[in-house]
Amino acid sequence: xxxxxxxxxxxxxxxxxxxxxxxxxxxxxxxxxxxxxxxxxxxxxxxxxxxxxxxxxxxxxxxxxxxxxxxxxxxxxxxxxxxxxxxxxxxxxxxxxxxxxxxxxxxxxxxxxxxxxxxxxxxxxxxxxxxxxxxxxxxxxxxxxxxxxxxxxxxxxxxxxxxxxxxxxxxxxxxxxxxxxxxxxxxxxxxxxxxxxxxxxxxxxxxxxxxxxxxxxxxxxxxxxxx
Numbered sequence: 001x002x003x004x005x006x007x008x009x010x011x012x013x014x015x016x017x018x019x020x021x022x023x024x025x026x027x028x029x030x031x032x033x034x035x036x037x038x039x040x041x042x043x044x045x046x047x048x049x050x051x052x053x054x055x056x057x058x059x060x061x062x063x064x065x066x067x068x069x070x071x072x073x074x075x076x077x078x079x080x081x082x083x084x085x086x087x088x089x090x091x092x093x094x095x096x097x098x099x100x101x102x103x104x105x106x107x108x109x110x111x112x113x114x115x116x117x118x119x120x121x122x123x124x125x126x127x128x129x130x131x132x133x134x135x136x137x138x139x140x141x142x143x144x145x146x147x148x149x150x151x152x153x154x155x156x157x158x159x160x161x162x163x164x165x166x167x168x169x170x171x172x173x174x175x176x177x178x179x180x181x182x183x184x185x186x187x188x189x190x191x192x193x194x195x196x197x198x199x200x201x202x203x204x205x206x207x208x209x210x211x212x213x214x215x216x217x218x219x220x221x222x223x224x225x226x227x
Contacts, residue, residue, distance in 0.1 A: 014082065015089040017097045022078055025126060028066040029074050042067060047122025048183075050113040061109035062102070067124035077126045084137040085130075091140050099201065100194045104132020107190025108183045115171075115182050128183040131167070132191025134160050139195055164188050 014022070032042050048064035049057065068074035089097040108128025137144075138160035145153040148162070167188060170181035193199070 015086055015094060015097075017089050017094040017101070018082055018085050021081060021085075021098075021101065021126075025066055025068070025074060025078060029068050032067055043122040043124055047124045048109045048112055049122045050116050050119040052120075053113045054117055061106045061113070064109055064122070064124050065102075065105040065126045065129055067122075068126070069124055073125060077130055081126065081130050081133060085133045088133060088136045088140060092136070099199060100132060100136060100191060101129045103194045103199055104135075104187045104191040105129030107193075108132070108186030111186030111189070112180055112183045123180045123183055125183075127180075128187035128190075131163070131184050131187030132194065134163065135188050135191035136195050139192075160188075 035042060044052075045057075046060060046063035047067055048060045053060050068077065085097070085101075092100065105126065105128045108131070109123070112123055112128075138157045142155060142157035144156045146156050146159045148154050148159060154162075164185070167181050167184040170179075171185045
């Protein structure tokens, strides 16, 4: 019955995975701002710049997640990560939670690069990965209440569907503004895929089981020759 109600971050302190992500995002943000004051900007090299990504800057699909556009950007992302990710990490375990986070974030970056391959503007932020976390929260705590616009209590599954529809509609519209809705949509899609068993680890385990289930045929044995 308790899971039907909204809880901020649960109890028992901050889980290890969330803690490390908060720390590293904070460190990179400080480094980003210190270097910017010296005239060196990390965004063009480490943000997701689709036109550069397809020319060999493949690291950008990971590094863009640790850069942010301003103090409000990182604070809201880290707040949502802590608020929704803490209980999810306790359910999945730290290793699987971190894998889900990066699978969602990298997948979101790749979708952005695929949809806008010639875009020269960097996309930064952990939003793609965090949208994957939101999908996981809705899958494991579908009836838990969250506050839409901090005012209206609705079930988590309805909240996430609402965000997903917004991301989809805006992704289909004309590009513009400073929000990458395609990246948000990618986070939803790849988070769902990972948690439904389509992550790299799950696929490898299925492949191993399939190989182990195959019988090696030795045609020197009569029973194998005739099946």
